Amino acid sequence: MKFTKMHGLGNDFVVIDAVTQNVRITASMVRRLADRKTGIGCDQVLVIEPPSAVDIDFNYRIFNCDGAEVEQCGNGARCLARFVHDRQLTGKKSIQVQTSNRVMTLNLINKNLVAVDMGVPELDPPAIPFQATEAASLYDIDVNGQVQRIAAVSMGNPHAVLTVADINTATVAELGAALESHERFPNRVNVGFMQIVDRSEIKLRVFERGVGETDACGSGACAAAVAAIQQELVDSPVTVHLTRGPLKIDWKGSGSPLIMSGPAKTVFHGRIRI
Structure with a gap:
């Protein structure tokens, strides 16, 4: 082959x-x-x-x-x-x-x-799929006895996005693995750890389901941009910096398609x- x-x-x-x-x-x-x-x-x-x-x-x-x-x-x-x-x-x-x-x-x-x-990011919990009573920009979720605040987005695959102060000190392996198989995500989930740099830049690390941490995740970068724009932390277009380089994400808001360039x-x- x-x-x-x-x-x-x-x-x-x-x-x-x-x-x-x-x-x-x-x-x-x-x-x-x-x-x-x-x-x-x-x-x-x-x-x-x-x-x-x-x-x-x-x-x-x-x-x-x-x-x-x-x-x-x-x-x-x-x-x-x-x-x-x-x-x-x-x-x-x-x-x-x-x-x-x-x-x-x-x-x-x-x-x-x-x-x-x-395509258009999916924010409706049943369609992600994610167990929640109604759609919100942030959800509280219990992970090993501690409450974490996450955004939940589907880019055709499910993502949980957490905002952290510093991606270099984030517990990506431990918390990523715990969230990946959390019962509120019936199909498991990719987990993004997002640091806001300024209104136009994000730093990101991603724990991918079935893989572990990877140097880059395109759909994860899209999900992080959606989460940050929804929370009014950044403006579109936004540059998402991954371990080996940047991706540019352009999203006009709910109901609009998202364009990723890289x-x-x-x-x-x-x-x-x-």
């Missing part, structure tokens, strides 16, 4: 072309590919498939390194846009892709920049016997 290793700000992927190859992806295969000691190594495996509808260019599937298929990956979407163009699967600079629960528009701006229309890099191409 041919594959390509890519990354978006250090969030790394094994990208598989299932358009020109006959490939059947299984959870055990994903775990093998993602293993950093005995496989290729990645945070997620991305699979590009033929379109399931006439107005779609490709289907886009995302698997975490534990083998679980998930709904969304913003950094992966930027890499997908670069991949299909570089591998000549399409000549379009703007493409429509179908994830498990939404259609996304990917725009290849230049060799180093991709803009992704992530880089996507190819590391190498290879083959692996499956």
Whole structure:
């Protein structure tokens, strides 16, 4: 099987072309590919498939390194846009892709920049899904006997966002793991730790469900921007600084689509016997 290793700000992927190859992806295969000691190594495996509808260019599937298929990956979407163009699967600079629960528009701006229309953020608790009696900008949640204040947002996948004084001292591993599997998030949750720098800048660390802390999380950056804008802590557009670089997020507010812009890099191409 041919594959390509890519990354978006250090969030790394094994990208598989299932358009020109006959490939059947299984959870055990994903775990093998993602293993950093005995496989290729990645945070997620991305699979590009033929379109399931006439107005779609490709289907886009995302698997975490534990083998679980998930709904969304913003950094992966930027890499997908670069991949299909570089591998000549399409000549379009703007493409429509179908994830498990939404259609996304990917725009290849230049060799180093991709803009992704992530769709309208979901703030209604049942749709996130998150257990709450009504929608709010902040929720109190009991975590190991302590009350934490979080924002809850879905960017096609669920996110909890906490505001912290300093991301360098935040207990990302401990609190992230506790929140990831909290009973109020029935599908588990990605956890963002957000530090407000000023009205136009955020620093962020993300504990991804099924992965752990990653260098970058595109949908997490989007969720953090939504949470901060909703709480009137920042203005749009906002720059979200992750471990290996920034993403620009533009969101006009409730009911509006969100645009994320950032880089996507190819590391190498290879083959692996499956």
